[in-house]
Amino acid sequence: GTEPAGTGPAGKGPAGRLPNPVVVLSGLFLGLHFGTWITSLSYTSVASAVVLVTLHPMFVALGSVFLLKEHLPAASFAFIALAIGGSALLSYGDFLIGGTALFGNALAVAGALAAAGYMLAGRVARRTVDAAAYNFQVYLFAAIALLAAVVAMEVPLAGYALREWLIFAALAFFCTILGHSVFNWALRYVQASFVSTSILLEPIFATLLAIPIFGELPTPYAVAGGIIVVLGLYGVLRLDRRAQRAR
Numbered sequence: 001g002t003e004p005a006g007t008g009p010a011g012k013g014p015a016g017r018l019p020n021p022v023v024v025l026s027g028l029f030l031g032l033h034f035g036t037w038i039t040s041l042s043y044t045s046v047a048s049a050v051v052l053v054t055l056h057p058m059f060v061a062l063g064s065v066f067l068l069k070e071h072l073p074a075a076s077f078a079f080i081a082l083a084i085g086g087s088a089l090l091s092y093g094d095f096l097i098g099g100t101a102l103f104g105n106a107l108a109v110a111g112a113l114a115a116a117g118y119m120l121a122g123r124v125a126r127r128t129v130d131a132a133a134y135n136f137q138v139y140l141f142a143a144i145a146l147l148a149a150v151v152a153m154e155v156p157l158a159g160y161a162l163r164e165w166l167i168f169a170a171l172a173f174f175c176t177i178l179g180h181s182v183f184n185w186a187l188r189y190v191q192a193s194f195v196s197t198s199i200l201l202e203p204i205f206a207t208l209l210a211i212p213i214f215g216e217l218p219t220p221y222a223v224a225g226g227i228i229v230v231l232g233l234y235g236v237l238r239l240d241r242r243a244q245r246a247r
Contacts, residue, residue: 026121027141029114037111044104046210047218050203051226052108059116079235086228093221126188
């Protein structure tokens with residue numbers, strides 16, 4: 001139950017010579033997740049973006065079975081199919097609306113796939129790398145990946161108002177340092193599918209907050225599809241927890 005020292009060949013910390021390649025991969029996935037999902041908010045609604053990115057527990061569950069050889073109850077696949085159906089219904093509603101919503105939805109799904117890769121790679125890395133070393137390195141490589149993308153796309157790095165800098169700082173502190181660091185610590189002790197599903201309430205709160213802040217009212221398709229997605233992912237969580245208690 002104690003944290004690994006992080007000084008062996010597979011767990012070099014900040015003072016180590018070479019980074020763990022799985023940690024590097026996890027960091028790149030995290031950077032891709034941030035880049036695709038945050039960009040999706042410019043093209044689709046908050047409700048659609050948050051619901052679709054929340055599909056990542058489904059991808060994590062499948063990856064845990066086929067890549068990490070972890071057990072997943074057979075009934076979980078029925079709930080995964082339910083979540084897929086809900087996302088399809090949500091996207092169909094955006095298709096009827098037209099515009100850039102479908103492109104934004106595709107970016108949100110890409111963000112979900114990247115988040116799943118981040119969780120799965122982190123699950124492997126945290127078996128041998130302590131939490132402090134893992135967090136330091138994964139955030140470092142995520143930042144390098146994002147910086148490279150920003151430079152390549154010629155996005156300005158300065159010239160923003162104080163309000164924007166405060167928002168950037170809040171995102172970094174609350175969402176990453178406090179949020180993701182807790183998830184990264186937990187990856188050593190529980191299955192990746194359980195960790196990723198623990199943020200299941202995010203689309204509900206984000207959709208409700210988007211109403212007074214941005215004036216975005218979810219469409220009936222978004223509401224129905226979002227409910228189906230949440231129910232499907234909740235089923236995966238319940239079955240996963242039941243399987244862990246039975247061991």
